[in-house]
Structures are given as C-alpha cells and as structure tokens.
Amino acid sequence: MCQECGCGLSKGDVKIGAHTHLHDHDHGHDHSHNPGHHHEHHAHAHGPQTITLNRSLMEKNALLAERNRGSFKARKLLVLNVVSSPGSGKTTFIRETAARLGKKLRVGVIVGDLATDNDAARLRTAGVPVIQITTGTVCHLDADMVSKAAAQLELDKLDVLVIENVGNLVCPADYDLGEDLRVVLLSTTEGEDKPLKYPPMFHSANVAVVTKSDLASAAGFNREQALDNLRRVSHHAEVFELSAKTGEGMQAWLDYLTRQKQLL
Amino acid sequence: MHEVAIMTEALRMAEEAAKAGGAKRILRLRLRLGSLSGVVEDSMRFAFDVVSHDTIASSATLEIEQVPAVCWCATCQSEFECADVFNECPRCHNPSGELRRGREMEIADVEFE
Numbered sequence: 001m002c003q004e005c006g007c008g009l010s011k012g013d014v015k016i017g018a019h020t021h022l023h024d025h026d027h028g029h030d031h032s033h034n035p036g037h038h039h040e041h042h043a044h045a046h047g048p049q050t051i052t053l054n055r056s057l058m059e060k061n062a063l064l065a066e067r068n069r070g071s072f073k074a075r076k077l078l079v080l081n082v083v084s085s086p087g088s089g090k091t092t093f094i095r096e097t098a099a100r101l102g103k104k105l106r107v108g109v110i111v112g113d114l115a116t117d118n119d120a121a122r123l124r125t126a127g128v129p130v131i132q133i134t135t136g137t138v139c140h141l142d143a144d145m146v147s148k149a150a151a152q153l154e155l156d157k158l159d160v161l162v163i164e165n166v167g168n169l170v171c172p173a174d175y176d177l178g179e180d181l182r183v184v185l186l187s188t189t190e191g192e193d194k195p196l197k198y199p200p201m202f203h204s205a206n207v208a209v210v211t212k213s214d215l216a217s218a219a220g221f222n223r224e225q226a227l228d229n230l231r232r233v234s235h236h237a238e239v240f241e242l243s244a245k246t247g248e249g250m251q252a253w254l255d256y257l258t259r260q261k262q263l264l
Numbered sequence: 265m266h267e268v269a270i271m272t273e274a275l276r277m278a279e280e281a282a283k284a285g286g287a288k289r290i291l292r293l294r295l296r297l298g299s300l301s302g303v304v305e306d307s308m309r310f311a312f313d314v315v316s317h318d319t320i321a322s323s324a325t326l327e328i329e330q331v332p333a334v335c336w337c338a339t340c341q342s343e344f345e346c347a348d349v350f351n352e353c354p355r356c357h358n359p360s361g362e363l364r365r366g367r368e369m370e371i372a373d374v375e376f377e
Contacts, residue, residue, distance in 0.1 A: 048291055050375045051281045057273050057295075057369045140266055171266035174302055174369070200302045200367075203349040232350055235361055 061175055064143035068150070068178025072161065078261045079161045081177050083201060084185035085194070086167030089211040089244060091119045093185060094162050096244040099126040100254055105159040105261060110149045112141040112166045119164065129153055140171035143178055159261055169198040181260065183207040184237075186230070188221035195226075195233040202233040207240070209253065214243040267303055270369065271311035275321055278374040282320065287376035290321040298331045298368035300349060305330070320376075333366025 056062065072079045082090050091111070098107040111119045112133045120132035131149040133141060146163060155161070163179065165172045184205035186194050189212055195202040202208065208230050216223065223241075230239055238256065242249030278293045297303055305328050312326045335346040337353035337360050344354055350361045 048375055048377045049285060050373050051285055052373045053277060053281055053371045054373075055277060055371055057270050057277070057371060060273060138266075138269065142269075170302060174266065174270075199349045200300060203361075233348075235350065 058174060058176075061143050064147060065176035065178040068143055068147050069180075071147075071150075072155075072178060072180070073264075075155050075158075076264045077155060077158060077161050078181075078257065078264060079163065079177075079179045080181050080183050081163045081165060081172075081179035082183045082185065083165045083169070083172045083205070084167060084187070084211075085169045085190060088167070088185040088187040088190060090164050090167065090185060091122050093209070093211055093244045094164055095123050095126045095128075096247070096250060097162070097254065097257070098123070098128040100247075100250060101160065101257070105258065106157060107160045107162060108153045108155070108158040109162045109164060110141075110146060110153070111164040112145070114139075114166065123164075129158075135166060139166055139168050140175050141165050141177060142175050146177045160257065169194070169201045173198075173201040173204050180264075181206045183209060184234070185209050185211050186226065187212040188216040188226075189219045192222050192226035192229055195229040199233050202230070202237075205234050205237050207256075208234045208237045210239070210241040212243060212245070213241050213248055214246045267307035268311045268315065270303060271308055272315050274371050275312070275315050275319065277371050278321060279319065282374050282376040285376065287320060290324040290374060290376045292325045292327060292375040293321065294327040294329065294372040294374075296329045296331055296368045296370040296372050298333060298366040299347075300333045300363070300366040301369045303369055329372065331365055331368045334364045335360045336362040336364050338362070 082094060084090050094109060098109065101107055108129045109123050110131050110133060111123060112135055113119055114135055114137065117132045117134070120130045123130045131152050133145050133149050135141070135145070141163065150161070153161070163177055182205045184202055184207070186208060188210060210226060227239065230237070240249060240253045240256070242253055244250065274293065274295060278290055282290050295308070297305060297308070308328060309326060316322050316324065333346050334343045335351050336343055337356065337358060339356045339358045340353055343364060349363055350359065352359055
C-alpha cells in the first residue's frame, strides 16, 4: 500500500522525484488513467530521479510462504521443514518418522536435491507418497517450488507434510516455506560446534535434533558441549537426541509430533 | 550461492519501479544488508554483474549499506552491537537473544533517468 496517502498503489509507482500524486484516492470508482505511467509526460524534464522503495528482497517468497501456510492450515496439515548439512541423516530420519507414525498419522514428503532422485527412492521404501524437486544449481527450496510440489500430493489425505530441504546450513535459513516447524538436524559425527558456525540456521529452528546417537562414542562426540552450543544459539528450540537407525529416542520425537498435530 | 537469486529479485524490483517512472536506464541502486543476513557483499556484487548484463541496469552503480547487528538488553533497557544472534550485554553481562537489527535484506532506493 502507498505509505504517502494510503491508496492501493505501491509506493514505488507513485513517488517520482519530489512530485507525488495530490489527488484524492478515496473515491470508489475505477481510475481512468494507469497510475504506472500518468507521470511519464514530464519524466524527461527532471534528469536523474530517485524512487524510494525500502522493500524486503524476500517479499515475494514471504507472500508465497504465507499463501502456502494458509493452504496447509485450512487442511490442518502439520508441516515440517527439515534442514541440515549434507549427510546428517535427513532422509533416514524422515523415513523412520513416517514409517513409525504409521497409520496413526499419514505422512507425505517433498524432497529437494540438486540432482538425482535417490532420496525419493529411499523414502518410497517406507510406503509414503513422495514428490522430488530437483533444483539443478539452486542451493535451497523456496516457497514457490514447495507450492508446485504440494499440488502434486493429495494433501487432503495427509496429516503431516515433511519437506526435506537441500543439504545446506546457509541458504535455506532465509527461505520461509510456509512450515509450522523448522527442524534442524545435527549429527554426532559432524562436530559439536555446528550451531556456533551456522547461527542463523540454528537460531531460526523450532526444533533441534541430534541424530546418529548410536555413533556418538565412536565419533568422540562431546554431548554436553553440543547441547550447550545448541542451548546458546537455539535457546528457544525443543531438543531431541535420537538414532533413527536403532530407534533409540524416536518415541519422544513421535510423541512431540503427535501433540503438535493435535494442537493445530 | 543464493545471492544470485536474491540479486535477481533486487534487480526485478528496481526495474519495475524505474520503468514505471519512465526510466531509460538505471544509474544506481542501493541495498541494505544486515551483518547477520547470511548474504555476502562480495557475492552480491559478483551476482549483480552477472544478472544486470543486457538490462537497463547494466551500467548502474551498486551501493550496499551494511547494517551492524544490534541486540536489546532488557535489564539495561539499551541496545548493544553484537556479532552473533545470541550475545551478552557488555554492561550487565546478562544474555540477550533479542536481535533488533542485522537481518536486513532490502532494496532502499533506485536512481534512474
């Protein structure tokens, strides 16, 4: 909306140089002129002009994300955006989550990767509907990609939609997809200081999951240090420690998801 | 890597506004980037050279205003500059996670003729 007078035009369209529109916009009928070009006739006389925008570069994604959120909310669908570095165990974690939730909650998955549909194939083994997004060179999923992929799933038949983001702890942090919960994974094999190295991602997460707990001692994982780092950066996040492979700690996570679904 | 996508969007917004004002070419566009935005200035400049090629902004100057991250201390009722999303207040040493500035990714204005 125009911040000058509250009319329906975006600010950038109307403020040209020092000349802003002075006519009344309160009338209910249509304009006979196109507001985008009604100042053009004198544009050449002014020389360089500056238009103040003060707009977020993430505006388009934010709007599409909110549209996704509305569409998911209307269906009472619990939506997770699962992010981590490559190899933290996102696919195994999601497959086991879907398999163990079983018939209690029906899970669908959208999975993003630069190339191949290997992850989608692994997820299908759990019998869950999967849509693969191959991003090519793009390092993150955005709200538009998710909207198009979600249209290919029968959302009305699902309770939980899990979005497996591209393995990357930097870029996906900036892209809201319309999820209810952002879930960040930290595996015991990748070091305790990941939350300190990638604070925007860990800070933006609602849930932090320490994965591959079965490998903790072999990897020399310092659990106290990792939890301390998580508490420092993701201080508002729910923290779970589990192994999707052995099933250790999975029940607490599944109970949490079930509660979150009931709260919708 | 997502700097290319973000720069493409910045240029789209600048072109849209400038063309609506009857622009023949864009002289300058000014962005505002927070120190914790996750976007790197050098990568943005590189991306700009690539995405502005063959557009009305091909000879434009890209200005980037860096916004330092600032946290709020509820105890001292004052702001302090911080290097991270979670910092200690330098006065009372209480922790603060309330980031007031530093995540900006904005287009401030566009100059054209």
